[in-house]
Amino acid sequence: MRYDVAVIGGGPSGAVAAAVLAKAGISTVLIERNLDNVKPCGGAIPLGLIEEFQIPAELIEKKLSRMRARSPKGRIIEMHMPNGYVGMVRREKFDRYLRSEAERAGAVIVEGLVKSISHSGDGFVINTLNDKVAPLRARKIIGADGANSKTADELHFPLNELKVIAMQQRFKYTPAIQKFSDIVEIWFDGEVSPDFYGWIFPKADHLAIGTGTEDKRHNLKALQKRFIEKIGITDAPYLDEAAKIPMKPRKSFTQEKAILVGDAAGLVTPANGEGIFFAMRSGKLGAQAMIEHIKNKTPLQNYEKEFRKLYAPIFFGLEVLQAAYYRNDRLRESFVAICADDDVQQITFDSYLYKKMVPAPWSTQMKIFSKNIYHLIKGC
């Protein structure tokens, strides 16, 4: 049997793509290396995503509308989201649910690590390491296999070398850390991360605490250890996890017969490392373009054009923010000071929750600009 589309990788991007394709009557196989995979991830997702993809309430372990930003000198700015919340999910459950939706829509799910992809006639042959699975044939491919995408390598997509290495530890609640159970906390502190940030994300029965860095000269485990010490946790974690986060879209993530979505395409925003939203949105947009391509012969490039049109301004804005403020503790101190401004909070939350850049009135922009200059000069 030859499938219309093979989706490689069953994380959020691949599962959404497979569901959209199968719902449209496209014969689809989803190949996931490990159906019990636990993706290392903070699992923070915005309200806009929960609404758009109708994520069931039981998967949202916490709805958090309070957030704290902490500066290198220990200054704390507490922020409130009046019109929304950050949802906390646990990836092992979340990914399983998304894959089950793809299966329900009619996609065939196969377990196997893809080890090679070759061109054959007008399609592809995909070989996995699972002896029980015969080579799979498909006319088109969607590569959704994460930051170290085998699909991208096999099909010679442009390289994507800019990656944060992030680690996270899970701590069961004890009376000492219960105080973190209803607030998102972000640490902008060079001792915790020299070029990214540290996070404390509360889940139903544990805290997920992590940090990351792009700078290979730093020892990630040592940064995480210092973070845990600074928070004051003395108990041991029950789980350690680590993975790469791509921090820049590939130069191109579309070919004539194949596309990349999610982390495989590098679709994670700089500065905050947010990837689940963009994985699911790119999975959906990519699958829609694939359907049009198969049914009406429209070019697959439409997917990349549409994604960039919608989200390039957000990626650009966050890249500028990271370059401007994440370089040293003096700049981080200024950044946290600016977060105290109500207008800054409003713009941040509006764009985070629904990923829409709503330009503030000129007077507000000028006020924020002046405050930026003031804090940058003053260094706090």
Ligand SMILES: Cc1cc2nc3c(=O)[nH]c(=O)nc-3n(C[C@H](O)[C@H](O)[C@H](O)COP(=O)(O)OP(=O)(O)OC[C@H]3O[C@@H](n4cnc5c(N)ncnc54)[C@H](O)[C@@H]3O)c2cc1C
């Ligand atoms: C420590 C950490 C914390 C994070 N926290 C957040 C957060 O709080 N919020 C947020 O929005 N983002 C977060 N991210 C980023 C987020 O996890 C990713 O952007 C998101 O998972 C991307 O989804 P994806 O489906 O594209 O890729 P993935 O989730 O990586 O899924 C890829 C899938 O492909 C499978 N696969 C890989 N290779 C093969 C192969 N050769 N054959 C078959 N299958 C294969 C894998 O098993 C996996 O299931 C975090 C990342 C890390 C590392």
